[in-house]
Amino acid sequence: MPRPIRILRIIDRLNVGGPTHQVTLLTRRLEERGYRTTLVKGCVAPGEVEMTDVIAEAGVRPVQVSTLGRAISWLDDPASLIALCRLIRQVRPDVVHTHKSKAGTLGRIAARLTGVPVVVHTFHGHVFRGYFSPARSAAVVLVERLLGAWTDAVVAISPAQRRDLLSYGIAPPERMRCIPLGLRLDRFRSADRLAGQFRAEIGVTPDQPLVGFVGRLVPIKGVEVFLKAAARVLKRFPVARFVVVGDGERRPALEAEAEALGIAKAVRFTGYRQDTDRVYASLDLFVLSSFNEGLPVTIIEALAAGCYVVAARVGGVPDLLTSDRLGLAVASGDPVALSEAMIRALSERRRISEEDRDATYQRYGIDRLVEDLDGLYRSLLKCKGCKLEGFREDKDV
Numbered sequence: 001m002p003r004p005i006r007i008l009r010i011i012d013r014l015n016v017g018g019p020t021h022q023v024t025l026l027t028r029r030l031e032e033r034g035y036r037t038t039l040v041k042g043c044v045a046p047g048e049v050e051m052t053d054v055i056a057e058a059g060v061r062p063v064q065v066s067t068l069g070r071a072i073s074w075l076d077d078p079a080s081l082i083a084l085c086r087l088i089r090q091v092r093p094d095v096v097h098t099h100k101s102k103a104g105t106l107g108r109i110a111a112r113l114t115g116v117p118v119v120v121h122t123f124h125g126h127v128f129r130g131y132f133s134p135a136r137s138a139a140v141v142l143v144e145r146l147l148g149a150w151t152d153a154v155v156a157i158s159p160a161q162r163r164d165l166l167s168y169g170i171a172p173p174e175r176m177r178c179i180p181l182g183l184r185l186d187r188f189r190s191a192d193r194l195a196g197q198f199r200a201e202i203g204v205t206p207d208q209p210l211v212g213f214v215g216r217l218v219p220i221k222g223v224e225v226f227l228k229a230a231a232r233v234l235k236r237f238p239v240a241r242f243v244v245v246g247d248g249e250r251r252p253a254l255e256a257e258a259e260a261l262g263i264a265k266a267v268r269f270t271g272y273r274q275d276t277d278r279v280y281a282s283l284d285l286f287v288l289s290s291f292n293e294g295l296p297v298t299i300i301e302a303l304a305a306g307c308y309v310v311a312a313r314v315g316g317v318p319d320l321l322t323s324d325r326l327g328l329a330v331a332s333g334d335p336v337a338l339s340e341a342m343i344r345a346l347s348e349r350r351r352i353s354e355e356d357r358d359a360t361y362q363r364y365g366i367d368r369l370v371e372d373l374d375g376l377y378r379s380l381l382k383c384k385g386c387k388l389e390g391f392r393e394d395k396d397v
Contacts, residue, residue, distance in 0.1 A: 004036045005377060008093035010084065010107035012070055012100050014041050014055060014062065015048045016216055016246070016272060017123045018297030019099050020368070021183055024058035029370045038091050040084070042068025042103070045151050047249045052100075057321065063087065065110075069085050070102060077106060085109035097376050100124055101140075105147060112150050118380045121147070121363050122155040122179075125294035125315065128168060144170050155179050157295040158316025180319075180370020181295050188304035189361050191281040199282035202243065209240040209346050212283045214276055214298045215290075217248030222289040222312065228335035229289070229342060231261045236343050240266065245279055247272045254265050262318050280305035290314055299327070303360040308350040310341045325356060337373050 007030060014020045027039045041062040044050045048205040055062065065083045083175045088096065088110055098107035104121045111119045128141055148154055149170035155177050156162035165171070196206065204210050211230065215221050218369040223244060230242045244254065244267065251269065258264045273279065276298075280286065286302040287311050293315035300320065302309055309327030311317045321327040328345060330337040352360075362368070 004034050005095065005381070006091060006093040007035055007037045007377070008040065008091050008096045009037060010040045010070055010096065010098045012042045013044045013048070013104040014050050015044045016051055016292075017124075018181060018183075020051045021297065022053055022124075022181060023099055024055055024060050025137045025182070025184060025366050026370070026373065027060045028058050029366060030221045030373070032071040033370065034127060038063060038087075038093070040065060040068075040087065040103075041202065042066075042070075042080070045070045049247060049272055053079060068102070068106070072102075081106050081110055085114055088114045090117060094118060094381060095120060097122070099182045101126075105143065107290045108147050108150055118152050118377070118385050119150060120153045120155060120376070120380070121151050122157065123161060123165060123170075123294065124157060125292060126161075126165070141168050141170075144168070148175075151175065152384070153177050153376060155376075157181050158319040158320050160316050161294055163385055164315075171381060179369065179376070181297065181300065181364055182366040182372075183300060183364055184296060184366050185301070185304045185361050185364065188280065188301045189275045189357060191277040194278045194281040196282055198278045202241075202270070204241045204282075207239070209237050209284045210243065210282060211285045211287055211342060211346070212245060212279060213287055213289065214245040214302075215288070216281060217244070217246050217250040217254060219250060220290060220292050221250075222291050222333065223250065223254050225312075225333055225335050225338060226287055226289040227254065227257050227261060227263065227267065229287070229339035230267065231263050232335065232339035233342050233346070234263060234358075237346060240346070243279070243283075244269045245271075245273055245276065261299040276301060277305060279383060283307050284349070285310060285342060287338070287342060288312060288317070289332075289338060293317060295319065300360060300364045303327075303352055304357055304364075306352045306357050308352060310345055313336070326352060 011023050027037045030037050039062040042065055065080055067079040095118040096111035096116045098104040099122050108119055126136055154171040156165055159178055213226050258267045280302050286307045288311040290312050295316035299309055311329055312332035313329040314332050317329055321329050329339040330341050
């Protein structure tokens with residue numbers, strides 16, 4: 001019997017966000033194709049939430065490395081590296097595929113120390129700007145360049161991100177692949193059946209414009225820009241209401257900001273919710289005010305659900321909002337520009353057409369991602385001279 005290709009996938013934590021959706025789905029869907037996959041995770045940071053519902057829904061049982069996390073630790077990081085090396089020797093994977101910064105650093109080092117044939121890393125975003133001081137950011141770029149030399153394929157999740165990573169010299173063009181996110185979008189594509197439910201739950205009438213943000217409440221998401229823009233929108237639409245769906249370290253400060261702006265009665269902070277399809281189905285407009293992004297999952301979900309988008313022009317946002325039929329992109333960190341785009345969208349009562357919703361579903365569905373990665377893994381293994389007679393070869397690579 002042919003031996004299945006063994007994949008070891010490493011992520012630093014399965015917190016709220018797109019990477020968690022992707023890695024859990026990939027683990028299950030690749031196994032359905034005959035791969036043998038192992039998902040390794042670290043621990044969420046204080047104040048973060050692990051997406052236990054998403055993990056359970058995917059039917060995945062990750063292996064946990066208790067010392068692996070987001071923050072740099074001179075004590076825990078060497079322990080994590082040793083643990084990953086031991087795990088790799090036990091699993092003996094053909095491919096190690098890492099996701100996000102910390103897992104990408106320790107996982108790729110461990111893979112090379114243990115002689116793994118193929119090493120792949122996916123950037124879901126990057127921390128080269130907007131997170132650290134200039135000196136520390138330069139050090140991060142240097143480390144990523146060194147790691148890039150050890151990586152057989154560096155995966156960017158949007159064309160804009162690929163160009164950005166190339167500009168930093170992270171890897172040569174021939175090893176820099178663009179593979180967009182793939183998500184389970186069925187419930188968002190059929191969200192029309194839920195229209196009005198969330199609106200009724202929070203006490204917003206059908207004639208009141210409802211604008212929402214969905215995401216982590218952390219500095220990089222720029223939610224304070226959204227609140228400042230909301231204050232300006234209320235001058236044009238006094239009965240408008242706003243929702244902030246998500247949680248994180250900035251929530252108390254953001255609630256205080258809403259009070260200081262005099263808009264607290266018009267803004268509802270709901271905390272983290274699993275039923276975001278119900279949320280999008282009730283929104284007149286979805287807004288993303290980030291300072292940095294990879295390829296925002298929330299925009300993909302909103303478009304699939306038929307919700308028009310206004311977003312900061314960062315990362316892969318322009319790759320998603322390719323036409324004003326889908327949304328409007330404005331300068332990051334500018335509440336005036338954001339509010340003007342919000343007012344325009346609400347005034348014109350914009351919605352996403354069925355054709356564009358279908359296109360989003362096809363372009364960013366999980367089936368397309370599985371096809372892309374299946375082809376990538378097989379082509380890299382062939383290039384490395386691995387004898388594939390031990391693998392299934394039922395498709396061209």
